[in-house]
Amino acid sequence: MADIDAARAEGLAAVTAATEAEDLARVESGLFGRKSTLGQIKRAFGSLAPELRAPAGRALNEAQQELRAAYDRAADAIAARARREQLQREWQDLTETPPGPKRGHLHLVTQTTERLEDVFVGMGFTVSEGPQAETDWYNFEALNLPAAHPARSMWDTLYLDLGERTELGDGEGGEASNVLLRTHTSPVQIRVMEVQPPPIYTICPGRVFRRDTADASHMPVFHQIEGLVVDRGISFTDLAGTLEEFTSAYFGKSISSRLRPSYFPFTEPSAEFDITCVLCEGSGCQTCQRTGWIELGGCGMVHPNVLANCGIDFEEWTGFAFGFGIDRLALMRHGIDDLRDMYTNDIRFLSQF
Numbered sequence: 251m252a253d254i255d256a257a258r259a260e261g262l263a264a265v266t267a268a269t270e271a272e273d274l275a276r277v278e279s280g281l282f283g284r285k286s287t288l289g290q291i292k293r294a295f296g297s298l299a300p301e302l303r304a305p306a307g308r309a310l311n312e313a314q315q316e317l318r319a320a321y322d323r324a325a326d327a328i329a330a331r332a333r334r335e336q337l338q339r340e341w342q343d344l345t346e347t348p349p350g351p352k353r354g355h356l357h358l359v360t361q362t363t364e365r366l367e368d369v370f371v372g373m374g375f376t377v378s379e380g381p382q383a384e385t386d387w388y389n390f391e392a393l394n395l396p397a398a399h400p401a402r403s404m405w406d407t408l409y410l411d412l413g414e415r416t417e418l419g420d421g422e423g424g425e426a427s428n429v430l431l432r433t434h435t436s437p438v439q440i441r442v443m444e445v446q447p448p449p450i451y452t453i454c455p456g457r458v459f460r461r462d463t464a465d466a467s468h469m470p471v472f473h474q475i476e477g478l479v480v481d482r483g484i485s486f487t488d489l490a491g492t493l494e495e496f497t498s499a500y501f502g503k504s505i506s507s508r509l510r511p512s513y514f515p516f517t518e519p520s521a522e523f524d525i526t527c528v529l530c531e532g533s534g535c536q537t538c539q540r541t542g543w544i545e546l547g548g549c550g551m552v553h554p555n556v557l558a559n560c561g562i563d564f565e566e567w568t569g570f571a572f573g574f575g576i577d578r579l580a581l582m583r584h585g586i587d588d589l590r591d592m593y594t595n596d597i598r599f600l601s602q603f
């Protein structure tokens with residue numbers, strides 16, 4: 251019995267001392283094999299008196315079971331620790347988002363609009379706004395474009411079906427079939443002239459809508475900025491000078507402007523307003539089709555009919571107006587190939603600006 255106890259204690263101590271899988275494997279044969287201490291004691295049972303064999307056998311079995319249980323616990327603990335260590339070694343951070351909150355910024359078109367406003371405010375202009383859903387009166391009729399005027403086809407229009415009369419108009423328009431998404435910022439001219447007596451020096455930036463198919467230089471929803479000046483003795487040279495002043499203030503001294511004859515029903519005479527190609531600075535490249543110039547928008551002297559529609563005496567007051575696309579301007583300024591890139595909301599593209 252004393253030998254069995256001693257062998258059990260010795261076995262338990264050996265199991266406890268084994269901290270690695272190899273140590274445990276090494277002590278295993280000393281614990282359970284035929285040549286183990288308990289195995290040798292068992293073989294000596296033959297020399298015991300018969301009445302002692304049963305209690306000795308029970309004690310030996312208990313000792314063997316105890317050692318087996320201690321051995322299995324130690325093996326489990328070593329295996330669990332090895333697995334933990336392996337997982338720790340093989341762990342990889344696959345998270346795609348950078349840690350911590352990142353500050354966003356204004357969209358490129360908003361940044362461009364704010365810069366344009368700054369330049370014009372610096373030149374003495376105020377900023378005016380108007381609704382995006384307009385009546386036929388403001389978007390067309392008051393701008394010298396009566397119903398069925400052929401020039402209406404210059405603007406592919408999206409009409410709104412509101413079902414009932416709306417509050418948008420002031421009596422001249424406002425019936426459901428007459429409500430549309432404004433196709434340009436020119437209706438804001440009318441809204442300003444209706445309420446503000448001259449002199450007027452204002453710009454009107456805003457979102458406009460056309461039934462245009464999206465391509466590299468067109469979007470169905472885009473942005474324009476309108477300029478309107480009404481004062482005594484305003485002439486075409488004031489228009490040309492203002493646009494030139496704006497061009498060098500916004501783009502820098504190396505970029506200038508030119509006017510080409512054109513047609514808009516609400517201005518007479520009318521012109522197309524070009525600037526030196528920002529990318530090649532006038533030497534000719536793919537973007538400007540080797541002309542050295544890029545078209546920015548339209549302009550002209552406010553048509554007397556438009557002044558009259560707003561109750562302004564065109565004998566006393568004259569004015570000029572201009573309007574150009576903000577999105578295309580941003581495109582040119584940053585050398586972007588495709589207008590659609592600005593609106594697909596790919597954060598990798600947007601975060602460059």
Ligand code: FA5
Nearest residue numbers: 434436462468469472546547548549571572573574575
């Ligand atoms: C007008 O909309 C006139 N209201 C401009 C004007 C104002 C003339 C005051 C005279 C006096 P136009 O349709 O050409 O003109 O548009 C002006 C500019 O808007 C274009 O030169 C272009 O830069 C931009 N634009 C037109 N259509 C789109 C489109 N689908 N996507 C992006 N930009 C466009």
